Amino acid sequence: MQKPKYLTKVDLIEELSEDQIGQMNEVIEQFPFRANDYYLSLIDWDDPNDPIKRIIMPDIEELDEWGEMDASNEHLYSVVPGMEHKYEDTALLLVSRVCGSFCRFCFRKRLFSTENREVTNDVGPGIEYIRKHREITNVLLTGGDSLILSTDKLSDIVGRLREIEHVGIIRFGSKMVAFNPYRIINDPALPEMIRKYSTSEKRIYIMAHFNHPAELTDVAVEGLNILRNAGAVICNQTPMIRGVNDDADTMAELFRKLSFAGIPPYYVFQCRPTRGNHTYAVPAEEGYTVFKKAIDRVSGLAKRARFVMSHATGKIEYVGIDENKIYMKYHRAADPRRYNLFMAFDRNPDAYWLDDYVDPDSLV
Numbered sequence: 001m002q003k004p005k006y007l008t009k010v011d012l013i014e015e016l017s018e019d020q021i022g023q024m025n026e027v028i029e030q031f032p033f034r035a036n037d038y039y040l041s042l043i044d045w046d047d048p049n050d051p052i053k054r055i056i057m058p059d060i061e062e063l064d065e066w067g068e069m070d071a072s073n074e075h076l077y078s079v080v081p082g083m084e085h086k087y088e089d090t091a092l093l094l095v096s097r098v099c100g101s102f103c104r105f106c107f108r109k110r111l112f113s114t115e116n117r118e119v120t121n122d123v124g125p126g127i128e129y130i131r132k133h134r135e136i137t138n139v140l141l142t143g144g145d146s147l148i149l150s151t152d153k154l155s156d157i158v159g160r161l162r163e164i165e166h167v168g169i170i171r172f173g174s175k176m177v178a179f180n181p182y183r184i185i186n187d188p189a190l191p192e193m194i195r196k197y198s199t200s201e202k203r204i205y206i207m208a209h210f211n212h213p214a215e216l217t218d219v220a221v222e223g224l225n226i227l228r229n230a231g232a233v234i235c236n237q238t239p240m241i242r243g244v245n246d247d248a249d250t251m252a253e254l255f256r257k258l259s260f261a262g263i264p265p266y267y268v269f270q271c272r273p274t275r276g277n278h279t280y281a282v283p284a285e286e287g288y289t290v291f292k293k294a295i296d297r298v299s300g301l302a303k304r305a306r307f308v309m310s311h312a313t314g315k316i317e318y319v320g321i322d323e324n325k326i327y328m329k330y331h332r333a334a335d336p337r338r339y340n341l342f343m344a345f346d347r348n349p350d351a352y353w354l355d356d357y358v359d360p361d362s363l364v
Contacts, residue, residue, distance in 0.1 A: 004036035015045040027058035035101040061279035069110040071272040073312035083126035096144030100179030105280035107272040142173035151189040175209035181223030191230035198231035206234045235266035251294035255302040265305035288318040
């Protein structure tokens with residue numbers, strides 16, 4: 001089977017004009033580019049609005065001055081190098097600063113900077129922290145992409161976590177099944193490792209990232225089936241992205257195709273106000289309306305997604321909207337006193353984030 005070739009320069013893409021390459025290189029000076037020939041082959045280059053191109057190819061509008069590099073203040077929850085502990089029962093290990101390709105709307109693009117020190121090659125301090133904190137039952141391996149690691153490296157981390165009795169769930173945050181399903185198909189050691197550590201009492205979860213139905217190719221579904229047959233539980237999450245999935249028909253089709261393949265839709269995220277993301281972000285009320293229309297068009301098995309915002313203070317779910325108000329609640333909260341806190345705000349069609357509805361100082 002083929003092994004996709006990676007590239008980090010748009011100059012090598014024959015379908016681009018010199019003007020397009022010049023503009024993209026301006027963007028790449030700030031926000032790097034990475035892709036592979038498998039994922040690029042999904043692009044219809046004759047379609048100026050192709051959604052896969054939108055996901056992966058630099059856009060000059062990324063240089064607009066908007067947002068922060070760490071829009072959710074994740075650094076505030078770093079307890080040891082390479083690990084965040086924001087919610088009581090969940091720890092997040094940053095195990096990689098590389099992805100199969102770089103989504104243009106990434107909310108952690110700060111990690112790809114050579115100056116960033118949030119990711120560490122030594123997960124030992126993080127694992128020791130987890131060992132000492134019995135309230136942690138759920139560990140997410142992310143970054144970057146956890147499945148960009150070699151299976152040997154991943155197996156070492158998972159094996160050490162499985163030695164900790166109170167860790168029940170290990171999650172892999174990964175878009176590799178969409179970006180490069182051959183990572184799974186060509187590596188029989190990966191399903192063997194999952195089969196070993198995803199037990200009937202303590203499962204491994206794969207948090208997949210399919211943003212558009214076109215990513216669910218035959219080989220991607222083959223990769224998903226290999227992971228599931230090895231014993232992993234697979235869910236899908238996606239941000240809502242302008243020009244990719246910000247219409248009800250596309251989002252509903254994504255939910256349907258995922259449910260047909262046995263992959264429950266999990267979260268749809270409000271695009272974080274991260275530097276460079278303005279061109280990809282959809283105002284919150286417009287996004288919720290699109291989400292609700294999509295949910296209304298699918299069967300019960302495809303309706304399990306929640307539309308949420310990963311704010312610095314917690315994961316906030318959008319739960320309703322009427323002529324005058326938008327309604328939200330804390331689905332998860334860094335401060336347990338905020339769990340299930342219900343909030344109603346006057347409508348603001350220009351709002352992208354909770355801070356556009358409320359004074360952020362009041363949430364500290």
